Amino acid sequence: MGGPAQAAELPGSVLFACTHNALRSPMAEGILKYLMGRRIYIDSCGVRPDDLDPFAVAVMDEIGIDITRHRPKSFADLEDGFFDLVISLSPEAQHSAVELTRTSNVDIEFWHMPDPSIIEANRETKLDAYRDLRDELMRRIRRRFPGEGAPQL
Secondary structure (H helix, E strand, O other): OOHHHHHHHOOOEEEEEEOOOOOHHHHHHHHHHHHHOOOOEEEEEEOOOOOOOHHHHHHHHOOOOOOOOOOOOEHHHOOOOOOOEEEEOOHHHHHHHHHHOOOOOOEEEEOOOOOHHHOOOOHHHHHHHHHHHHHHHHHHHHHHOOOOOOOOO
16 A cells, blocks of 8 residues: 555645635645645645734644745735645635636535634633644545655654
């Protein structure tokens, strides 16, 4: 299992999309880049970009993934409009992904992920919600993009 046949099944390019490109999609982008390195072109965007979420940065840093260089962008800001696979992480992003790919032969997947930024609680409770999101993204990404030699976290 694994090896060249498995590598052939990986898409050449993946776009993660969410509402603000501030926490869910940058976290997913960072995880997949960490696991796959340069074997896949990976990017992310949002419907209405907003500042990178500091809680997302903190929980990614806990597992050794630095997303501080991420610059939120919209679908219109993408340098390349063609991807083999678009994974949307919010309903709003799903709608935009369908519009983006209407005339293209692109696979689209919808992974509905919670938005931990809406939780009103103390810092530790909020961080726990972000950790839950991070861990769920890690599970989904590892399942969707199996790879020999991928780092273990």
